[in-house]
Amino acid sequence: MTWTSSMSSGYSSLEEEESEEFFFTARTSFFRRPPGKSRAAPQDVQKEREPHVYLSKEEVKEKIQSYNSSVTDKLKMTLNANGIYTGFIKVQMELCRPITVQSSQSQGRYTPSNQETAFYLPDGCVNTLHISSTNTVREVIEALLKKFFVADNPAKFALYKRCHKEDQVYTCKLSDREHPLYLRLVAGPKTEMLSFVLREHETGEVMWEAFSIPELQNFLRILDKEENDQLQILKNRYAAYRVKLEEALRGVLKPG
Numbered sequence: 483m484t485w486t487s488s489m490s491s492g493y494s495s496l497e498e499e500e501s502e503e504f505f506f507t508a509r510t511s512f513f514r515r516p517p518g519k520s521r522a523a524p525q526d527v528q529k530e531r532e533p534h535v536y537l538s539k540e541e542v543k544e545k546i547q548s549y550n551s552s553v554t555d556k557l558k559m560t561l562n563a564n565g566i567y568t569g570f571i572k573v574q575m576e577l578c579r580p581i582t583v584q585s586s587q588s589q590g591r592y593t594p595s596n597q598e599t600a601f602y603l604p605d606g607c608v609n610t611l612h613i614s615s616t617n618t619v620r621e622v623i624e625a626l627l628k629k630f631f632v633a634d635n636p637a638k639f640a641l642y643k644r645c646h647k648e649d650q651v652y653t654c655k656l657s658d659r660e661h662p663l664y665l666r667l668v669a670g671p672k673t674e675m676l677s678f679v680l681r682e683h684e685t686g687e688v689m690w691e692a693f694s695i696p697e698l699q700n701f702l703r704i705l706d707k708e709e710n711d712q713l714q715i716l717k718n719r720y721a722a723y724r725v726k727l728e729e730a731l732r733g734v735l736k737p738g
Contacts, residue, residue: 535668539565545667553671557610559663568614571666573626573641573678575607580704582633582697598633600700613663620658626680634697642679645669653679 537545543561549569550558559569580600611625619641627636643665644653656662662678669676690698 537668542567542667549667549671555671557671559667566615567663567667568612569663569666570610570612571622571662571678572608572610572673573622573680575603575609575626576605576679576681577603579682580700581630582700584631584633598696598700600697600704603630615661615663615667617661617663618658619656619660619662622662623680633694635694638682639680640683642681644677644679646674 542565546559546561546567557570559567561567580602582598582600584598609626609629611622613622613625620636623639623641624636627634627639641656641662642653643656644651646652656665665676693701
């Protein structure tokens with residue numbers, strides 16, 4: 483399995499090499515979310531389990547032809563002679579917590595480095611991956627993290643599928659063994675029918691044991707900075723109150 487990435491183009495390639503967990507989504511971040519980065523959890527509702535339908539080679543061929551005829555962004559699928567097909571999926575990054583990124587990189591692969599930094603990924607970031615029908619959800623997650631040189635453990639993240647129906651937004655977590663390109667083929671190219679989202683695992687609690695020492699240290703530095711920022715805001719607010727009170731007292735005590 484090989485992969486390439488381009489940070490500027492937002493495009494990655496992941497070539498060659500079932501159950502689903504459904505629930506109501508909820509925010510479980512221990513960090514204060516920056517403005518504009520909150521999740522619309524109330525709009526995400528539980529999605530009913532759908533049966534997995536296996537397609538014959540002829541059905542796959544017909545599906546791909548129908549899919550390509552509906553594509554408007556030139557991201558078409560290709561059926562190979564061995565029955566494996568390749569194509570593109572777009573994944574939206576919806577991460578509440580900051581990610582840890584390695585500062586040094588070489589030819590699209592990780593290189594040993596003790597210099598790491600943690601920051602929030604920009605909201606609404608979408609990445610396009612070129613994958614095959616054999617690639618699993620776990621491989622897609624690993625490819626996304628490699629694209630950004632993320633040092634975090636891939637096990638911290640999960641891939642979700644989202645669809646719109648009757649003014650509702652349905653989401654569900656995909657199992658690691660699911661094949662995203664198959665889901666894309668069956669749903670068609672329209673993102674309203676199906677879209678993919680990368681999130682942290684929604685466990686209800688922070689799994690501290692899953693984080694490395696450098697990651698925990700980065701989180702502590704972020705928390706210290708947020709605490710200092712909040713303290714400074716409070717000090718400025720009360721300093722402004724004091725100035726107004728002193729001005730009011732001078733006005734009252736001023737000889738008339």
